Amino acid sequence: QVQLVESGGGLVQAGGSLRLSCAASSSINVMGWYRQAPGKQRELVAVSIGGGVINYASSVKGRFTISRDNAKNTVDLQMNNLKLEDTAVYYCYGRSFAKDYWGQGTQVTVSS
Numbered sequence: 001q002v003q004l005v006e007s008g009g010g011l012v013q014a015g016g017s018l019r020l021s022c023a024a025s026s027s028i029n030v031m032g033w034y035r036q037a038p039g040k041q042r043e044l045v046a047v048s049i050g051g052g053v054i055n056y057a058s059s060v061k062g063r064f065t066i067s068r069d070n071a072k073n074t075v076d077l078q079m080n081n082l083k084l085e086d087t088a089v090y091y092c093y094g095r096s097f098a099k100d101y102w103g104q105g106t107q108v109t110v111s112s
Contacts, residue, residue, distance in 0.1 A: 002024055002025055002026055002028055002094055002096060002099075002101045003024070003025040003101075004022055004023070004024055004025075004092040004093075004094055004101055004102065004103035005022065005023050005025075005092075005103060005104075006020060006021065006022045006090070006091075006092045006103040006104065006105070006106045007020070007021045007022075007023075007106070008020035008021050008077075008106060009090060009106035009107050009108045010107075010108070010109070011109045011111060012082055012108075012109070012110055012111070013110070013111055013112070014082060014083060014084055014110055014111065014112055015081055015082065016082055016110075017078070017079060017080045017081075017082065018079045018082065018108060019076060019077070019078050019079070020033065020076065020077040020079070020090055020092075020106060020108075021074060021075075021076045021077075022074060022075050022076070022092030022103055023072070023073060023074045024073040024074070024075075024094055024101075025073070026073065027070070027073055027096075028073065028094040028095070028096040028101070029049065029050055029095065029096050030047060030048070030049050030050075030093075030094060030095035030096070031047070031048055031068060031075040031092070031093065031094050032044070032045070032046050032047030032048055032055075032066065032075065032092075032093045032094075033045040033046050033047075033066065033075070033077045033090055033091065033092060033093060034090070034091045034093050035086075035088035035089065035090045035091065035108075036088055036089050036091070036105075037085075037087060037088040037089075040088075042091070043057065044057055045057055045060055045064065045077065045090070046060065046064055046065075046066040046077060047066070047093070048066050048067075048068045048075060054066060059085075060079075060086075063079065063080050063081045063082075064077060064078065064079050064080070065077070065078045065080075066078075075092065077090070079108070082108075082110045083110060084110050084111075084112060085110075086108060086110050087108060087109050087110045088107075088108060089105040089106065089107050089108075090105065090106050090107075090108050091103050091104075091105045091106075
């Protein structure tokens with residue numbers, strides 16, 4: 001069983017920046033971030049597979065950057081130029097040996 005613990009998030013004005021961090025309790029192959037806005041389905045934000053492949057949602061490309069430290073089992077999400085539509089609960093995601101793991105979620109609110 002892998003535990004994912006998130007930190008970061010909060011309230012920021014549009015155009016501002018926030019950084020989310022997630023620490024896994026053990027080594028994990030896939031790590032990334034999803035988000036869920038009120039009344040919407042959870043959606044992929046960014047994912048890092050091993051030390052190589054990285055995928056971003058088209059809505060965040062050029063604004064968000066995912067980074068991993070495999071030695072520390074951590075994944076960060078740097079979010080720049082935040083928009084009102086980025087407001088959501090952000091979940092750290094992990095996948096290892098065909099099992100999915102989720103963090104508890106952290107609120108990101110972007111105000112005008």
